[in-house]
Amino acid sequence: MMLERTGVPTEENLEKIYPDKKRLTQGPVVIIECFQKIPCDPCAISCKFGAIKPFKDINDLPQVDFNKCTGCGVCISACPGLAIFVLDENYSENESLIKLPYEMLPLPQKEEKVCALDRNGHTLCRVKVVRFQKIKNKTNVVSIVVPKKLSGKIRSIKVEDKNDER
Amino acid sequence: MKKTDIAIIGGGPAGLSAAISAASLGAKIVLIDDGLELGGQLIKQTHKFFGSEKQFAGIRGIEIARNMIEELKGLENVEIFKKATVTGYYEDNVITVVRGAKEDILEKIKAVRIIVAAGASENMLPFENNDLPGVYGAGAVQTLMNLYGVVPGKSILMIGAGNIGLIVSYQLLQAGIHVEAIVEALPRIGGYLVHASKIRRLGVPIYTTHTIKQVYGTEHIEKAVICEIDKNFKFIDGTEKELDVDTICLAVGLSPLSDLLWHAGCKMKYISELGGYVALRDDNLKTTKDNIYIAGDVAGIEEASSAMLEGNIAGLNAAVSLGCSCKDFQQQNNKLKSELSELRANPLSEKVKEGINKVLIKGKRG
Numbered sequence: 372m373m374l375e376r377t378g379v380p381t382e383e384n385l386e387k388i389y390p391d392k393k394r395l396t397q398g399p400v401v402i403i404e405c406f407q408k409i410p411c412d413p414c415a416i417s418c419k420f421g422a423i424k425p426f427k428d429i430n431d432l433p434q435v436d437f438n439k440c441t442g443c444g445v446c447i448s449a450c451p452g453l454a455i456f457v458l459d460e461n462y463s464e465n466e467s468l469i470k471l472p473y474e475m476l477p478l479p480q481k482e483e484k485v486c487a488l489d490r491n492g493h494t495l496c497r498v499k500v501v502r503f504q505k506i507k508n509k510t511n512v513v514s515i516v517v518p519k520k521l522s523g524k525i526r527s528i529k530v531e532d533k534n535d536e537r
Numbered sequence: 538m539k540k541t542d543i544a545i546i547g548g549g550p551a552g553l554s555a556a557i558s559a560a561s562l563g564a565k566i567v568l569i570d571d572g573l574e575l576g577g578q579l580i581k582q583t584h585k586f587f588g589s590e591k592q593f594a595g596i597r598g599i600e601i602a603r604n605m606i607e608e609l610k611g612l613e614n615v616e617i618f619k620k621a622t623v624t625g626y627y628e629d630n631v632i633t634v635v636r637g638a639k640e641d642i643l644e645k646i647k648a649v650r651i652i653v654a655a656g657a658s659e660n661m662l663p664f665e666n667n668d669l670p671g672v673y674g675a676g677a678v679q680t681l682m683n684l685y686g687v688v689p690g691k692s693i694l695m696i697g698a699g700n701i702g703l704i705v706s707y708q709l710l711q712a713g714i715h716v717e718a719i720v721e722a723l724p725r726i727g728g729y730l731v732h733a734s735k736i737r738r739l740g741v742p743i744y745t746t747h748t749i750k751q752v753y754g755t756e757h758i759e760k761a762v763i764c765e766i767d768k769n770f771k772f773i774d775g776t777e778k779e780l781d782v783d784t785i786c787l788a789v790g791l792s793p794l795s796d797l798l799w800h801a802g803c804k805m806k807y808i809s810e811l812g813g814y815v816a817l818r819d820d821n822l823k824t825t826k827d828n829i830y831i832a833g834d835v836a837g838i839e840e841a842s843s844a845m846l847e848g849n850i851a852g853l854n855a856a857v858s859l860g861c862s863c864k865d866f867q868q869q870n871n872k873l874k875s876e877l878s879e880l881r882a883n884p885l886s887e888k889v890k891e892g893i894n895k896v897l898i899k900g901k902r903g
Contacts, residue, residue, distance in 0.1 A: 375725040376745045378733030407730045408883045411587035413595040429589050430883040451585035451595055452731025475711060492740025527738035
C-alpha cells in the first residue's frame with residue numbers, strides 16, 4: 372500500500388531518506404520522514420550545522436548531509452509536519468535512543484514508562500522516557516530508550532492519563 | 538453616511554493582511570467582520586503553519602492572527618466593525634452593514650475601493666439521516682473545541698482527508714477525543730502527507746476510496762456505516778463497515794462566499810479547481826469592476842498562507858490606485874507576487890494554478 376493511500380511510509384520511502392549503516396553506528400543522527408514536495412522550509416533554517424542543506428526552492432524535499440549532523444534535534448520542534456526524529460543507535464549494547472516530537476497531553480515524566488507506537492499507531496512495547504524537553508513553540512521533544520531491533524519502527528508514544536475517567 | 542477610502546469585507550487572514558498593507562500606506566480603512574473576534578479561521582488553527590520561514594512558517598495560526606490584530610491596533614486609520622455583516626452592495630459604491638448586539642443597526646458605508654475577503658462556506662454531503670444531531674462541519678467542530686472549549690462528541694468519524702480533515706482530526710486527538718477513522722472518497726489523501734502520517738502514528742486509520750453511507754440512532758447518532766466506492770463513486774455492495782461513533786465531522790471541501798461579488802456585478806465564472814464561482818481578476822486581484830478587489834478563499838479555495846499574500850497584494854494595489862504614495866511600489870508588488878508563485882510551485886498546487894489561469898485577466902489595464 373502506498374503512502375498516499377494510507378499515510379504510512381513504506382520501506383521503499385524510508386530507504387531513500389535513511390542514513391547508511393556506517394553513519395548509524397556513529398551516534399545520534401536525524402531521520403526526516405518528509406516525502407512530499409510542499410512549500411515549507413523551517414528545518415533547513417533551524418539547522419545550525421548546515422546538515423540540512425539550504426533550500427533552492429521552498430518546495431524542495433530536505434537534503435541531509437549526515438556527516439555534518441550532530442543529532443542535536445533542534446529541527447525536531449522546528450518541523451511543522453512533526454516529521455523529524457533523531458536516532459542514536461549507540462545508546463547501549465541492546466538499546467537505542469529515539470527523540471521524537473510530542474504535542475499531546477498529558478506530558479510524560481522523566482523515567483516514566485510509556486507505550487511505544489509504530490507508524491500505524493500499533494503499540495509495540497513499553498519504553499522508558501529518559502528526557503523531556505519542554506519547547507517554547509509547544510512542540511516538545513521526548514527522548515525514549517527502545518530495544519535496538521525496534522528503533523526503525525517506533526515513532527510515537529502514548530502516555531497513560533492517570534486522571535482519565537473516560 | 539460613513540465615508541472611507543477602502544472597505545475590507547472579512548477579517549480573516551486575507552482581510553487582515555489587506556488592511557495592514559493598505560493602512561500602512563495611509564489609506565483610511567473600515568474592516569468589517571461577522572465574527573465575535575477578528576482572525577477568521579486563523580484563530581482556530583493550533584498547528585504550526587507551513588510556508589516560508591520568511592513569512593509565517595513554524596508559527597501557529599492562532600499566533601499569526603494575534604500578531605496581525607496587534608499590528609492593526611497600532612494603526613489609527615483603521616476602524617474595525619466586529620460582529621457586523623455586509624448585506625448588500627449598491628452601484629454608487631455604498632455597502633450596507635448590519636451590526637449591533639441585537640443586529641438592529643443598519644449602517645451605510647461609502648468606500649472608494651472595496652476588498653472582498655469574505656472567505657468560504659463548508660460543503661455538505663448527502664447521506665441517509667444526515668439531519669440527526671451529531672453531524673457537524675469541521676469548522677463548527679473547531680469553533681466549539683478551540684474557541685469555546687466544548688467537546689463535540691466522544692467518538693468521531695471524520696469525512697475527508699484533505700488538510701482540514703487531517704488537521705481537525707489531530708486537534709480532536711489533542712483534546713482527548715477518540716477519532717475512530719478518517720474516510721476519503723478519492724483514491725489518495727488530499728492533504729499534506731506529514732499531517733496524515735502524524736495521525737496514523739496515533740492509531741487513526743485512513744480509508745481512501747471510502748465514504749459514509751448512512752448514520753442511524755434515535756435521538757442522536759449512535760452508529761455510522763462507511764462503504765468502499767468504485768471509480769464512479771458508487772457504493773460497492775458488501776464492503777460496508779459499521780462504526781460506533783456519536784459524531785460525524787464533515788471536511789468535504791469549501792465553496793467561495795461570492796454573493797457580494799455577484800451583487801456588485803463582477804464577471805463570475807464557475808471554476809471547479811477553485812471550489813465554485815469566483816470573480817475574474819487581474820494579477821493584482823482587481824475584478825472586472827475597477828473599484829473591487831478580492832483576496833483569499835473567495836478568490837479560490839487555497840491555504841491561509843496564500844490568502845495572506847493575496848491580501849497584501851490587494852491591499853497594496855487598492856491603496857496605490859487611490860493615490861497613496863509608495864516609493865517602491867513595483868518592487869514590493871513584484872516581490873509579493875513572486876512569493877505567491879513560490880508557494881504554488883509544488884505538485885499539490887497544480888490544480889489551483891490551472892483554475893486561476895482560467896479566470897486571470899491578462900495584459901495591462903487602466
